[in-house]
Amino acid sequence: MTAKLENACTLIVMAKPPRPHRTKTRLIPALGAWGAAALSRAMLLDVLDQMARAPVTTRLIAWAAEESPQDIPLPEVFRPVLQASGDLGRRMQALYDSVGPPVVFVGSDAPTLTAEHVRTALDLLEEDVDAVFQPAEDGGYTLAAFRTNPQPLLEGIPWGESDVLAATLRAARDASRRVRLMESGRDLDRPEDIAPLRRHIDLMPPNRFPSRTARQLTRIARRNHAMSIDPGSARSLEEAFERLDPDRIRQLNALADALPRFLEKEDQEQQRYGAAATTVVDELCCAVSYDGKAMDHIPQRILDIDYGCGDPTVYAEEGMTVLDLGSGSGKHAFMIARKVGPEGKVIGIDKTAQMLELSRGAVSEVTAALGYDKPNVVFHRGHIEDLRVDLDHLEDYLAQHPVSSYDELDALDRHIDERPMVRDESVDLVVSNCVLNLVRDDAKNQLIREIFRVLKRHGSVAISDIVSDREVPEALKKDLDLWTGCLSGAWRRDRFLDAFAEAGFYGIREESSRLWKTVEGINFFSVTIRAWKGKQGPCYETGRAAMYRGPFSQITDDDGHVYVRGRFHPVCEKTAELLTRPPYAGHFVVTEAQGSPDDKIPFDCSGGQTVAGEDRLHYGETECTPGSCC
Ligand SMILES: C[S@@+](CC[C@H](N)C(=O)[O-])C[C@H]1O[C@@H](n2cnc3c(N)ncnc32)[C@H](O)[C@@H]1O
Structure with missing residues (x-):
């Protein structure tokens, strides 16, 4: 029964204002700074929605910032406060000291957290334990509930590393604190957390579903699905996630990164070249x-x-x-x-x-x-x-069409695609x-x-x-x-x-x-x-052959075709064409075409042809166009 603790409990959401380049920076390589901030905001709002229903008396959102952001629509039941300075342990301790026990801390990057989890944590605290943790997959925790002063459990912890919970449990043992663990939760720190988080979210019941986070994740998947995954071949969104192409995401989000002009900070390199x-x-x-x-x-x-x-x-x-x-x-x-x-x-x-x-x-x-x-x-x-992106043009566009949502970002993408630099x-x-x-x-x-x-x-x-x-x-x-x-x-x-x-x-x-x-x-x-550039494309038979002049006894090209010095090898029209242009021109004797590539007779270029095309020897050589040789 939680009645007693519920009546006195303070719930604190630890949050950073979601800002490009400031929040979820480890996701930037995959999502871009703007994408990472958008996802961070979605997760925060979902956590707040759930925590607004948690069985507690007081709810705080504690910002790691100099002032509370004004652009986050807080549910009314939350009171904003500012975190103190110092490492995470010191900041949690200061908050604990200001409100007194019992306290439940939750992170803002764990959208799978629900009001039910808070209830479970309080139930466990009732069992006369000092602290309850919900472990996270990355070795930290997504929820911590304290009924006694947590100081020994917050000091000297290697925050940000993979053994936060292990170190906390060791500290609890050394300080003779009784601790209970809940079923694991999921947070989102690294690009590789995206697919498992999405799978987890898909299994959540509708009333606990973190809809904003899911929408953001779907957008990421949709973009990548559309851009780099054959739509017919991915059976499900989940599968599309498995196949995210990080390079493509980076490319897309390079756009997003260029968006907020106020973020344009001259780095050392630019200063140097600027000065130069x-x-x-x-x-x-x-x-x-x-x-x-x-x-x-x-x-x-x-x-x-x-x-x-x-x-x-x-x-x-x-x-x-x-x-x-x-x-x-x-x-x-x-x-x-x-x-x-x-x-x-x-x-x-x-x-x-x-x-x-x-x-x-x-x-x-x-x-x-x-x-x-x-x-x-x-x-x-x-x-x-x-x-693709002309930054001057982009700035003009943004002055008239500020981007503040993914739909507007999509419109910008389309605009740039239509008018690439x-x-x-x-x-x-x-x-x-x-x-x-x-x-x-x-x-x-x-x-x-x-x-x-x-x-x-x-x-x-x-x-x-x-x-x-x-x-x-x-x-x-x-x-x-x-x-x-x-x-x-x-x-x-x-x-x-x-x-x-x-x-x-x-x-x-x-x-x-x-x-x-x-x-x-x-x-x-x-x-x-x-x-x-130019070796891509179909291989058609036009009856051509190529002879390597030397000086090596034989050579192998990038695609594994072997040319023996002094012997003619059958080649497709495309290869024949390449061998007569720089940088190969002069190294080969190439016979003229007997057919037309328009006939589209397939030529098998895959096998690394090594057999001399004796029957092609009598064909003329492309080097000797009329009047150009002998
Ligand atoms: C060493 S200077 C060479 C300039 C020029 N190519 C020359 O030989 O005189 C490097 C130049 O590359 C530019 N630069 C460096 N990284 C760049 C990037 N990612 N995109 C566009 N320009 C870049 C710098 O602003 C600088 O003007």
Whole structure:
């Protein structure tokens, strides 16, 4: 019977105001800061709903904040108070001291908690025990009820670690306190908690159902379901959850992260590059010598901002559309503006406002110096890991359509999809100098997929960057000076190249490499790599064959096809086409087509053809077009 305790009990919900970047930060990699805050808010409101029905006399919501937030619709039965300072134990102790026993504490991130659980905890307390806990799956607890001063159970506990409850139980034993445990509950701290929580919620009875949390979880599932899971193949929402694609969630939520402008805090990296935009920098990465004539149309203030590293501009050709990732002062973009000519186009992307001010400020001078009628270069503010989102455009949109709900976020997603900063398959060449290493490790693969998305078929990349011969240890990665100095974010050389292969590129090669620095035994190199897009698509038989010229006795391509020097191998039309283009051109003799791919005769490219196509030897070679050889 709980009558006695119910009549005197205070229930305290421990809560943080749900704010992007402040709450549920461990969920940010999966949900984005805004998504994590939205889920946090939903869980809090569900907990408050349930706790409003709990059998207690007083209900407090204790905010871990300097003042109570005004935008949370509190049920009337809750009185807001502020938590004291110190670790969680001290804060709970101070609250206990202010209200006296018995007290039930609940967390705001356990939406499976119900009024029934509070009743059970009070029933157990009645059995003359000192404390009752509801264990959480992560080793902590979601509810704690105290009938005597909890001080020994709250001191010296490793809060935030996985043995909070174990340490509490040891402390209880040492202090001779009697403790009872309830059936486990679920809270939500890490991305991997999402699917089990959803399963748990689905089994809850309607009157205890945390509907707001469920709605948020359904939205997350729906988005991912729609974006990355074949709708026909997932039998249930639950199954969709099992298959959440974290990269896709990250990509979606990069949008959400960009939303609240007030959160835009210049980090150390931006400050450094912001400062570099207005000063001449002595040394950032290793020196490059340029052809002065290729640069005499560029104002000196732009040339003064020099990062060294490499010169990927040499791969630009007349008429191309070229994308420069992390365009900085615009020097490379302006060099390319000359190479592609008035019919070509250059798009520079950078996230640092001062850099953009500098580069945009020089466009008309460069256009005049080149004698073009109109500018062929444009600079956008954006994150290179999400080339769909133009941040200036996003801000304009948000000024008119503030986003405060997931439906509005969906509308924003649609708007951006309709008007991406860089369209799918619109670019011939992607260049970048000394920037990819600056992208967060967890966004690097997404960045390469974005590059792949925007490239046209047969488009290519020319990227100069810093790579290391060994993995950069975590301690070095955390050194912000090394990070902004292009060292600690460096890719391991083989991983850099592999990442392009994994994204679907072919012909990946290191064009040049120079040792730049050795730090703590790790060698850092400045390299320029090239890679091409275009091996995707169906394989059709058109009667073509390819012969490898050497110098190796045989080679194996990325897809396992073996070419023996001096022997013809049957190849599909698509492969034949690739072998006659850079970077393979010149290494193979390729016979001409005898049929048309329009006939759509399937060619089996899967088996790694090793048999010489003797019967194809008499076909002409594509190298020798009429009048071009012998
Ligand atoms: C070392 S500077 C190189 C600038 C230019 N590529 C050059 O060679 O002169 C790095 C530039 O990348 C930009 N940057 C770094 N990370 C970025 C990101 N994730 N998205 C967009 N720009 C980024 C910085 O603002 C800075 O302008």
